[in-house]
Amino acid sequence: MYSFNFTAESSSNGVVERDFTVGDVPGVLWSPASGATDRAPLILMGHGGGSHKKHPAMAGRARLLVTGCGFHVAVIDAPGHGDRPRTAHDEAEIAELFRARAAGEPEGPIVVRYNEHLAELAVPEYQMTLDALQQLPEIGADGPVGYWGINMGTAIGIPLVAIEPRITAAVFGQHWPDALAEKAKQISIPIEFDLQWDDEHISREKGLALFDAFASKEKSLHVNSGKHKDLPRFEADSAVRFFARHFGPAVTPSA
Amino acid sequence: MYSFNFTAESSSNGVVERDFTVGDVPGVLWSPASGATDRAPLILMGHGGGSHKKHPAMAGRARLLVTGCGFHVAVIDAPGHGDRPRTAHDEAEIAELFRARAAGEPEGPIVVRYNEHLAELAVPEYQMTLDALQQLPEIGADGPVGYWGINMGTAIGIPLVAIEPRITAAVFGQHWPDALAEKAKQISIPIEFDLQWDDEHISREKGLALFDAFASKEKSLHVNSGKHKDLPRFEADSAVRFFARHFGPAVTPSA
Numbered sequence: 280m281y282s283f284n285f286t287a288e289s290s291s292n293g294v295v296e297r298d299f300t301v302g303d304v305p306g307v308l309w310s311p312a313s314g315a316t317d318r319a320p321l322i323l324m325g326h327g328g329g330s331h332k333k334h335p336a337m338a339g340r341a342r343l344l345v346t347g348c349g350f351h352v353a354v355i356d357a358p359g360h361g362d363r364p365r366t367a368h369d370e371a372e373i374a375e376l377f378r379a380r381a382a383g384e385p386e387g388p389i390v391v392r393y394n395e396h397l398a399e400l401a402v403p404e405y406q407m408t409l410d411a412l413q414q415l416p417e418i419g420a421d422g423p424v425g426y427w428g429i430n431m432g433t434a435i436g437i438p439l440v441a442i443e444p445r446i447t448a449a450v451f452g453q454h455w456p457d458a459l460a461e462k463a464k465q466i467s468i469p470i471e472f473d474l475q476w477d478d479e480h481i482s483r484e485k486g487l488a489l490f491d492a493f494a495s496k497e498k499s500l501h502v503n504s505g506k507h508k509d510l511p512r513f514e515a516d517s518a519v520r521f522f523a524r525h526f527g528p529a530v531t532p533s534a
Numbered sequence: 535m536y537s538f539n540f541t542a543e544s545s546s547n548g549v550v551e552r553d554f555t556v557g558d559v560p561g562v563l564w565s566p567a568s569g570a571t572d573r574a575p576l577i578l579m580g581h582g583g584g585s586h587k588k589h590p591a592m593a594g595r596a597r598l599l600v601t602g603c604g605f606h607v608a609v610i611d612a613p614g615h616g617d618r619p620r621t622a623h624d625e626a627e628i629a630e631l632f633r634a635r636a637a638g639e640p641e642g643p644i645v646v647r648y649n650e651h652l653a654e655l656a657v658p659e660y661q662m663t664l665d666a667l668q669q670l671p672e673i674g675a676d677g678p679v680g681y682w683g684i685n686m687g688t689a690i691g692i693p694l695v696a697i698e699p700r701i702t703a704a705v706f707g708q709h710w711p712d713a714l715a716e717k718a719k720q721i722s723i724p725i726e727f728d729l730q731w732d733d734e735h736i737s738r739e740k741g742l743a744l745f746d747a748f749a750s751k752e753k754s755l756h757v758n759s760g761k762h763k764d765l766p767r768f769e770a771d772s773a774v775r776f777f778a779r780h781f782g783p784a785v786t787p788s789a
Contacts, residue, residue: 476746476755487742491731495759499766500731502745502755511754513779517772524768 283411294345301411304404305362306355307332309341310417317349320526321418323405323446324354325428325435328390329373331361340427343519350522351418355408357435358400368396386480387455394434395458401435406443413445423526427518429453429473429510441465448525450518453507455481456489463492471499471521473514478507538666549600556666559659560617561610562587564596565672572604575781576673578660578701579609580683580690583645584628586616595682598774605777606673610663612690613655623651641735642710649689650713656690661698668700678781682773684708684728684765696720703780705773708762710736711744718747726754726776728769733762 281302288297290312297308311319322344326337332354341352356362359369372393379386413420426449428436433451440446441462449466452473456463470493474486490500499521503511536557543552545567552563566574577599581592587609596607611617614624627648634641668675681704683691688706695701696717704721707728711718725748729741745755754776758766 476753490757498731498759500755500757502757504751504753513775516775520768520771 281407281411283414292342292346294342299411301355301408302404304355304408305332306353306408307337308412309338309345309352311345311349311351318417318419318422319349319351320423320425320522321351321353321409321412322425322427322522323409324352325401325405325426325432326354326357326360327429328394328431329360330431332356333361340515340518343515344522347519348523348526350526351412353408353412355401355404357431358397358404372396387457390431390480391434391455391457394431394454397431398435398438402439402442405435405439409443409445423447425449425522425526427522434459437462437466440468448522450521452501453478453481453486453510454489455485456492457485460489460492463489464494467494467496469497469521469525470495471501471518473510474500474502475507475510476502476504477509480507536662536666538669547597547601549597554666556610556663557659559610559663560587561608561663562592563667564593564600564607566600566604573672573674573677574604574606575678575680575777576606576608576664576667577680577682577777578664579607580656580660580681580687581609581612581615582684583649583686584615585686587611588616595770595773598770599777602774603778603781605781606667608663608667610656610659612686613652613659627651642712645686645735646689646710646712649686649709652686653690653693657694657697660690660694664698664700678702680704680777680781682777689714692717692721695723703777705776707756708733708736708741708765709744710740711747712740715744715747718744719749722749722751724752724776724780725750726756726773728765729755729757730762730765731757731759732764735762 283301284299286298286300293312295310295312299306299308324337326332326334337354344350344352359365376386376389379389412418424445426436426440426446429452433454436449436451437459440449448469450471472490501514501517538556539554541553541555548567550565550567554561554563579592579595581587581589592609599605599607614620631641631644634644667673679700681691681695681701684707688709691704691706692714695704703724705726727745756769756772
């Protein structure tokens with residue numbers, strides 16, 4: 280068993296932000312101020328490597344979903360990230376990543392194995408979080424649930440979605456197929472997948488191979504010119520429309 | 535010199551439709567009923583093979599652009615299409631395409647060479663049409679001009695955009711690189727490109743090669759699962775948002 284508690288609440292520009300803990304995992308739930316108690320779909324998000332649950336990329340995407348669609352949005356800190364302690368293993372892997380980066384060596388092999396390790400820990404945490412959030416009357420046990428995570432959010436999200444039937448639409452992108460393609464083959468829900476055409480870390484062939492692996496009848500790939508970190512802002516708008524298309528928005532999102 | 539004449543006008547649900555001829559080429563111009571005389575961007579569209587200027591796919595896309603963005607939209611019949619006569623060469627190529635299709639042979643080589651022939655005729659016709667439309671006060675000589683054409687509309691549009699500096703953003707897709715990649719290398723304006731992942735006519739490698747050929751610093755590829763004719767409707771909405779992003783809508787398009 281786990282405990283679930285709200286630990287803080289604030290509100291700004293139409294969005295209610297509630298911090299929570301589930302077991303010893305800290306998370307945040309964003310909801311529409313005008314309808315925080317109305318039943319609406321939930322989007323679980325996963326943050327990127329070296330980032331945390333309230334990074335501006337997370338808060339910005341949440342705002343689009345909450346104010347654009349009337350959805351609830353939740354993120355938890357990944358193991359070793361945000362408000363969570365780092366283990367000796369975390370420290371060693373991060374040091375190895377920085378060493379490789381400084382030496383101009385490929386980062387991929389380190390990111391792949393470290394993210395795979397974190398995903399093994401994070402998947403049950405996301406399931407526990409979903410169990411807890413579905414107890415809230417404004418989310419409920421039978422409403423639509425989506426998942427949105429790029430980079431490390433994909434490394435955690437693909438293994439999660441592969442075994443979690445409550446999640447019925449997902450946005451992924453920008454990771455390697457090495458540890459993920461076999462799990463992607465178990466996924467058949469609608470997906471949207473982002474890839475950068477000039478990614479200096481993930482080759483086109485690797486990126487396309489991961490997209491290709493999904494068993495989904497309905498899948499979309501969005502490729503944009505530019506390097507790894509140049510993923511355009513408009514892809515966040517596109518992801519919001521993807522969820523609105525599948526879950527039906529409470530509010531019609533604007534462009 | 536050429537003559538330009540409006541030959542018919544009607545209006546429905548906020549869209550004014552004006553038929554025109556430029557030389558002996560028939561075309562249609564769709565404009566906002568509420569602002570047909572207001573200066574606004576122009577999107578030139580190219581229809582698909584075996585289709586015509588007022589095919590529902592054209593009228594539907596025009597309606598999205600006119601009512602969603604307040605833009606003007608024009609299409610002309612391609613040579614041998616719509617209200618235009620077929621030559622003996624047209625008849626022979628169409629017969630050859632149907633023969634190959636019935637025999638289960640690849641259609642690509644015939645479509646590529648026939649569309650290349652039609653593009654040679656159509657490119658100066660589009661330029662003449664643009665010359666004429668830019669004389670209209672509601673379009674003008676210095677406003678933004680876009681191009682949107684998939685399939686044969688891409689076979690005509692890539693050679694057009696390669697030599698036409700007045701066009702500054704374009705949506706293409708679903709064609710072979712054989713006759714087009716060299717011309718795509720001359721194009722550096724922002725583009726959005728559609729490709730079907732399970733296209734029975736155009737291989738993934740060929741489709742990706744054509745996208746890769748564009749010299750554009752800003753280019754986006756949208757791949758969707760499904761066969762050649764399964765291009766999802768939501769890609770039309772995406773193309774509209776693409777033009778709105780680059781030309782600034784008179785009206786904010788809804789999802």
